[in-house]
Amino acid sequence: MTNLLNNWYVKDAIVAVVVGIMVWIGLMLSRREVWRSAMRQVFGRRIVRVSFAILALYTLIAVLDSVGYHQPLRNSDGSLRRHPETNRVIFDSDGRSLLDLLLTPLRNMEEKTYSAPFSATQFTKETLYDDEGKTTRGQPPLKHPRRHVLGTDRVGNDVLYLSLKGIRTGMIIGGFTTLLVIPFAILFGVTAGYFRGWIDDLIQYIYTVLSSIPSLLLIISFMIVFGRGLPQLCIIMGITSWTGLCRVLRGETLKLRELEYVQAAEAMGVRRARIMFQHIVPNLMHIVLITAVLSFSGRVLAEAVLSYIGIGVGADTISWGSMINDARQELARDPVIWWKLIAALVFMVGLVLPANLFGDALRDALDPRLRTE
């Protein structure tokens, strides 16, 4: 199972499905006049248009970084290398993504160790030999002087490249997690609100129990049991955000089910499932959308904190949180190595700020009375 999930074509298929769903939702919503007029209001302000453009750019980078492939190994004469017995083509063991392909020059600009942004020389001093064989202490020149916009880190990787790779992790935790839990939140919330009785009691009990454990403690317990990693983090963050959305949707369904149009549908003998999914759910979609966008930023910020305290994504996943974690020792040095920390924080603000602004605009247009923390 894990093997299958780790296959690049399975991952690519998941990416395709997710992008497909997003496009489909967009198309479905744009057909409804209510949404079209709301969107016109949302996009009427320039700051929102800018925010949306930045979010779209981040999404594009994340999608590009999610489409992976493995390169076939080649012999020195350029022909494909094949397994001597099975005659199969042998592939490179570490996968690449389309983003890696685009950023090949950046990825290959490796140095020996730290260098400051736009610096021509290495940050740390070492023993240099000049032409006459004399030795001096000094900062050796870089292989790619003045080309590292954000400097390089301890092992000489370009920090801009690392920050760009962090986008995918942030977007998965912020966005993909929501896509995972929304169906469950809608199903449980609407069922509880519509049927009431023991079903309501049961669902309420489940989400009250889950939300009674402060989310950070629940996440820590979960992660310490399952170990660090991106999938685990997505699941537990999904669970913690599921409870809030489920509660709001249940409350809203309780209100909607008493309205005349639902009563009329019931009187006409429309089946319950049809009432729930055709008459109630469409009228909850604005809440789902607002919550999804506004909780997005919270999760991106939380990832950094969790990776920092050592229970976030694993060490092999590049994320802003792990970059900040690395920066811990770097800050203790004198002079301070600040660029990795600042890069991670700026990329994070670059994602979280537009998400917050866009979410606020959505709420103002769709449901100004909805209180969100």
Add this chain to the structure above:
Amino acid sequence: MFAYLTRRIAYAFPILLGVNLLVFVLFFYVNTPKNMAETILGEKRVTQEQIDNWLREHNYHLPRFVNLQERFPSTFTQTIFWQKSMGLFAFRFGQSDVDNHDISAELRKRIPHSVALALPIFFASLLITIAAAMIVAFYRATYIDYVALVTCVLMMSISLLFYIIGGQYLFAIHLRLAPVSGYDAQFPHLVKFLILPVFIGLIGSIGGGVRYYRTIFLEEINKDYVRTARAKGLGEGTVLFKHALRNALLPILTNVIVSIPFLIMGNLLLENFFGIPGLGSYMIEAIGKQDFAVIRSMAFLGSVLYIGALIIVEVSYSIADPRIRLQ
């Protein structure tokens, strides 16, 4: 009131039982005691005998729910669930998995330090955010309001890690206004060590708080009683600070409980960075040492505190709003 409290606490019990079961399943089914022993003793080069000894030492060798080898009362008491999980209800947290220290004693030692950090942050941020939100609401729909709102959203978008790292660097290392980290529980020294973490915690909570309270005040301002107050000639200041504030207390109270988990989360980082030996740094140490017993206890204790806070808020509703009767 007393009957209400009793009933409310009785309602809380099944929830806590659910929390207890959830934590139990997570720590004893998903992650079996044997896994735990292997993690703590080291995966490799550990013999079956060592594992068995460790399990027996910590009472993890017992069956999980029902012990059929014992006679009636012991059938249920001589089990992991009874020994490890039910004890939590009586705040018997048992001993740590890694170095066998008594968790309850450790908690008693650490709670005052956490409170010393959390309380000033809590009250100062409540006071400052509400005051700032009212000023912003006073200047609603002006340029000041717009700038304040954008500033709030910007402040919310910056990670607490940045405030901590940046604040520590600027005030402690660069300007040398406060110690970089450290702790002393003696009173006059305490202030010196707490002032910077409290200040940073405050900065971290301002953005979200002001924005949230501003919406609450704006909602109140558009209500009928405010129009009446204005119509009879009261000044805008009186309307806002006397009438609207009193009525906004209810939603503010609700937000106060919402901010309690944030308080725990924020303090975890603050305690870690500033070397304050409270519950937050206890958690981080436990994560580092993979101390399952400590994390299990903290998860339960956290939900007890959370549910307790909920009850207190409900009771204080009736104080803030005389129309609400607790029945």
